Amino acid sequence: MKTTLVNFFVNGKEYTLSVGNLFGQLLPNEVLVDTLRNRFGLTGTKIACKDGACGCCTVLIDGEAVPSCEVLTVDCEGKHIVTIEGLAAPDGTLDPVQQAFVDYYAFQCGFCTPGIIMATKALLNKNPRPTREQIQDALSGNFCRCISHYHVLEAVESLVKKGEQPA
Amino acid sequence: MIKSKHDYKYVGKQTVRKDAYGIVQGKTQFFDDFVMPNILIGKVKQCPYPHANILSIDTSKALTLEGVHAVITYKDCDPNWKFGWPPQKSVLGTRMRFVGDAVALVAAETEELAKEAIDLIEVNYEVLEPVFDVLEAQKEGAPQLYDEFPNNIVPGGYEVMQPSGRWWHLKKGDVENGFAECAIIEEDTIGFDKKPGTLSPEPPGLIIQWEGGTDYHVWGTTQGIMVLQLVNATVIPGVHIEATAFNVGGSYGNKTTLTNITIYGMLLAKATNRPIKMNETKVEQMVMHETRLGSTVQAKIGMDKEGVVRSVKALWSVDAGHFCNAIQGQVSVGLGEAQLIMCKCPNWDLDTRIITTNKLTAGTVRGYGGQELNSCLSLLMARAMRKGNFDPVDSFRKNYCQAGDKYFWRDGREWTARSVDYNDAILATAEKFRWKDRWKGWGIPSWVSEDGKKVRGVGCSVIGNSDAGESFAEAYVRIIPDMFKDEARVMVHINVTEIGNGQKSNLLKMVAEILNVPLEAVQTIPPDSRTSPRNEGLAGSRGTLTCGRAVSNAALDLRRQLFEAAEYKLRYPQEQMEMFNFGVRAKSKPELWVPVTKLVPDHHLTMTGYGRHDEDFGTPNFFMSFIEAEVDLETGMTKVIDMLGGTDVGQIIDPGSLEMQCQGGIGAASLDTALFEENFVDPVIGRPLTYDMIQYKWRPFNELPNFDTCILESQFDTNYFRAIGVGEISGAAAASACMMAISNAIGTEIKDYPATPDVILKALGKI
Numbered sequence: 001m002k003t004t005l006v007n008f009f010v011n012g013k014e015y016t017l018s019v020g021n022l023f024g025q026l027l028p029n030e031v032l033v034d035t036l037r038n039r040f041g042l043t044g045t046k047i048a049c050k051d052g053a054c055g056c057c058t059v060l061i062d063g064e065a066v067p068s069c070e071v072l073t074v075d076c077e078g079k080h081i082v083t084i085e086g087l088a089a090p091d092g093t094l095d096p097v098q099q100a101f102v103d104y105y106a107f108q109c110g111f112c113t114p115g116i117i118m119a120t121k122a123l124l125n126k127n128p129r130p131t132r133e134q135i136q137d138a139l140s141g142n143f144c145r146c147i148s149h150y151h152v153l154e155a156v157e158s159l160v161k162k163g164e165q166p167a
Numbered sequence: 168m169i170k171s172k173h174d175y176k177y178v179g180k181q182t183v184r185k186d187a188y189g190i191v192q193g194k195t196q197f198f199d200d201f202v203m204p205n206i207l208i209g210k211v212k213q214c215p216y217p218h219a220n221i222l223s224i225d226t227s228k229a230l231t232l233e234g235v236h237a238v239i240t241y242k243d244c245d246p247n248w249k250f251g252w253p254p255q256k257s258v259l260g261t262r263m264r265f266v267g268d269a270v271a272l273v274a275a276e277t278e279e280l281a282k283e284a285i286d287l288i289e290v291n292y293e294v295l296e297p298v299f300d301v302l303e304a305q306k307e308g309a310p311q312l313y314d315e316f317p318n319n320i321v322p323g324g325y326e327v328m329q330p331s332g333r334w335w336h337l338k339k340g341d342v343e344n345g346f347a348e349c350a351i352i353e354e355d356t357i358g359f360d361k362k363p364g365t366l367s368p369e370p371p372g373l374i375i376q377w378e379g380g381t382d383y384h385v386w387g388t389t390q391g392i393m394v395l396q397l398v399n400a401t402v403i404p405g406v407h408i409e410a411t412a413f414n415v416g417g418s419y420g421n422k423t424t425l426t427n428i429t430i431y432g433m434l435l436a437k438a439t440n441r442p443i444k445m446n447e448t449k450v451e452q453m454v455m456h457e458t459r460l461g462s463t464v465q466a467k468i469g470m471d472k473e474g475v476v477r478s479v480k481a482l483w484s485v486d487a488g489h490f491c492n493a494i495q496g497q498v499s500v501g502l503g504e505a506q507l508i509m510c511k512c513p514n515w516d517l518d519t520r521i522i523t524t525n526k527l528t529a530g531t532v533r534g535y536g537g538q539e540l541n542s543c544l545s546l547l548m549a550r551a552m553r554k555g556n557f558d559p560v561d562s563f564r565k566n567y568c569q570a571g572d573k574y575f576w577r578d579g580r581e582w583t584a585r586s587v588d589y590n591d592a593i594l595a596t597a598e599k600f601r602w603k604d605r606w607k608g609w610g611i612p613s614w615v616s617e618d619g620k621k622v623r624g625v626g627c628s629v630i631g632n633s634d635a636g637e638s639f640a641e642a643y644v645r646i647i648p649d650m651f652k653d654e655a656r657v658m659v660h661i662n663v664t665e666i667g668n669g670q671k672s673n674l675l676k677m678v679a680e681i682l683n684v685p686l687e688a689v690q691t692i693p694p695d696s697r698t699s700p701r702n703e704g705l706a707g708s709r710g711t712l713t714c715g716r717a718v719s720n721a722a723l724d725l726r727r728q729l730f731e732a733a734e735y736k737l738r739y740p741q742e743q744m745e746m747f748n749f750g751v752r753a754k755s756k757p758e759l760w761v762p763v764t765k766l767v768p769d770h771h772l773t774m775t776g777y778g779r780h781d782e783d784f785g786t787p788n789f790f791m792s793f794i795e796a797e798v799d800l801e802t803g804m805t806k807v808i809d810m811l812g813g814t815d816v817g818q819i820i821d822p823g824s825l826e827m828q829c830q831g832g833i834g835a836a837s838l839d840t841a842l843f844e845e846n847f848v849d850p851v852i853g854r855p856l857t858y859d860m861i862q863y864k865w866r867p868f869n870e871l872p873n874f875d876t877c878i879l880e881s882q883f884d885t886n887y888f889r890a891i892g893v894g895e896i897s898g899a900a901a902a903s904a905c906m907m908a909i910s911n912a913i914g915t916e917i918k919d920y921p922a923t924p925d926v927i928l929k930a931l932g933k934i
Contacts, residue, residue, distance in 0.1 A: 043200035046369070048370065048449055054449075094191065101191045105187075114193045145366055146835075148830075151827060
């Protein structure tokens with residue numbers, strides 16, 4: 001029997017999964033957020049709406065901010081995926097975006113925060129000098145009900161002012 | 168800009184929240200990140216009709232699916248097990264009362280299997296006529312939801328909330344004489360009845376395990392472990408529930424009791440003897456979980472020629488949805504909050520009725536009754552101000568509670584306010600908003616675009632809550648000496664869950680301050696009913712005052728014990744000692760120092776202080792909202808341009824978390840209940856139309872208004888740090904302030920929440 005494999009990278013580590021309906025295999029209809037959380041234990045990526053509407057499950061796929069609930073894992077062949085767990089340096093040094101979120105107290109309950117940080121990361125990767133309006137637009141797909149928005153904007157703007165470049 | 172008056176080391180200063188590094192790295196554990204072996208997935212088969220009887224049900228096909236471990240229906244459930252206060256709705260019955268009501272419960276190896284089993288359950292229904300409106304529901308001949316509640320009226324008050332006797336009707340003075348003395352009388356029916364959802368990002372969920380006999384353990388998303396125990400342990404007689412919580416991904420008061428999934432999970436856990444995970448999807452959260460109360464208020468308000476309310480007669484009909492789950496508490500707090508904003512009024516006849524309808528059940532939500540009632544009463548109050556041409560800032564200030572004023576609170580007892588005075592806060596907030604410049608008078612826009620198509624108006628409103636001192640709280644503070652150095656750690660035992668407001672960290676700041684130890688050395692235990700002393704949690708407005716007092720008193724008690732022990736070692740009077748460098752020293756002879764390691768028994772054991780807060784409704788908090796709204800006269804669209812929130816918190820504990828608590832008043836069904844938030848229910852078939860985050864409208868990052876705060880620190884006589892906080896009320900007055908701003912912008916009063924474009928265009932006579 002021919003086995004279909006899907007091969008991709010998560011936070012720099014290569015994974016190869018066998019696709020099928022047998023126990024333990026990657027189901028053809030499995031979405032990336034479930035793979036990340038249930039197979040790899042990367043629970044920093046959160047599940048909320050599973051409709052692509054809230055941004056809580058945002059990860060980077062080849063540098064783009066994508067809601068991982070809307071991506072089939074079988075479609076990730078060859079992709080480079082970065083989750084919130086992949087941002088900090090191996091020695092524990094936080095990514096500048098994470099550090100800015102700490103410094104500017106840019107979260108409340110924190111459930112939506114990983115998604116907002118990943119969306120910010122994607123924005124700054126593409127545009128290190130966004131205007132406030134561009135930041136707001138880039139984060140408009142990220143739901144936050146505690147209203148941490150103001151502090152998030154301060155945090156992101158602090159990076160723009162510092163001229164931090166993406167890693 | 169928020170500034171602290173006192174020069175504490177931690178209190179009043181911005182510090183990094185204890186869980187900050189975990190949150191930004193995705194390491195903080197939320198409920199769904201917690202795993203247990205051997206779990207089964209629990210799911211609910213939902214009724215598709217708003218009102219129906221189950222005529223027959225066949226679960227045989229579902230039970231044949233491999234991996235399905237239990238299917239439970241009313242046939243398997245003791246009919247005496249009932250939800251609600253008073254017990255009313257069978258946990259699993261034959262009568263279905265809303266679209267989404269539980270027909271059957273399934274436990275299976277996977278979610279997919281559970282869903283497949285649900286589809287295989289065959290049900291025949293007798294469809295009944297529903298009722299969705301509280302006024303219709305009270306009429307003779309209206310569909311009846313419960314035989315024991317004629318006209319769908321639930322008995323008012325409840326003993327748990329009012330130990331001196333059930334209380335739901337505020338009667339005071341003589342309203343008719345009061346009206347006779349009033350210069351202005353306004354009367355109308357106003358609804359705040361769209362039952363918006365709180366929409367926490369993290370859906371409600373829990374794992375429940377049967378531990379033998381009548382014992383169960385819950386691991387869940389609850390905001391308040393004790394409230395979950397209190398409400399749910401009454402549903403199944405004799406049951407004992409212990410609970411563990413995690414960081415909560417947004418609750419806004421709404422993930423506290425978790426009633427349905429707790430009880431359903433208990434049934435499945437016992438039936439299967441396996442842990443059951445009941446984790447709602449977002450759609451399930453939006454169509455099965457609790458909403459804000461629906462409110463319809465038929466009210467008459469009389470105001471004197473000075474703009475002071477002198478008489479109130481009203482009937483507040485509360486839409487509970489399909490059953491009443493502890494709503495009596497919200498109703499009685501609502502009565503209290505109405506008095507705070509009209510605290511000079513001597514004459515009251517404010518009656519309440521909790522009504523069941525065939526809608527989603529209402530539950531606890533930030534604002535807790537007061538927001539719902541006052542969003543209605545404030546509009547009528549504003550109409551009276553308008554008639555008398557009173558400046559609303561002056562009028563609100565004259566009416567709001569001050570020290571010495573009396574009011575009845577949730578417990579049905581009369582309280583006298585002490586220490587608090589918000590006059591300065593009102594004036595300072597108004598000044599910061601530049602009210603005198605921007606307020607042009609009633610019905611007059613503050614700005615008109617050159618083409619005349621856009622207009623702006625300003626509005627304001629106030630709110631307050633004596634629940635700042637609600638219920639008891641106790642805490643232990645334990646000092647744990649290092650085994651090898653003259654240092655120590657401090658462990659704070661208090662039953663609080665971090666829900667996003669940073670209060671858990673703030674409590675640790677208080678302890679670090681009193682014990683004069685580095686904040687890094689102070690930790691707290693995870694919220695767990697087995698290891699924590701009793702406390703209702705950081706619900707409502709009660710965190711700063713109640714939990715703050717409990718931990719402060721516990722730290723003071725510990726410090727006293729350390730001083731007592733040091734007296735023998737240092738041979739120095741206790742009253743002249745201070746904490747220093749993980750030890751105790753003499754204030755005037757710093758060289759006299761003894762480390763904690765030498766003060767605790769046997770050098771290695773620990774020492775524990777105990778602290779308590781006793782219920783005290785005598786110090787209400789306060790919040791005032793100012794808003795400038797812009798209305799497009801052609802489209803009817805409204806945009807909030809500018810928003811300012813003001814209060815006096817006594818003492819700031821943490822500027823950042825306080826500011827965000829104020830900003831949080833925009834979210835969680837607060838400001839936007841005046842603009843676009845509502846739960847749509849199809850009026851014919853009763854099905855929710857706003858069932859996911861695409862259909863339900865919420866405010867994204869690129870639609871934020873300017874927001875500022877004005878915070879005073881008057882050092883109230885409340886707790887050790889003289890703090891009272893702001894709590895849940897930060898957004899509670901925003902909706903009525905927004906309605907006033909819109910009315911002033913367009914020159915015509917509007918009263919229909921939310922003021923969507925059709926409401927505004929109708930008011931303008933354009934449709």
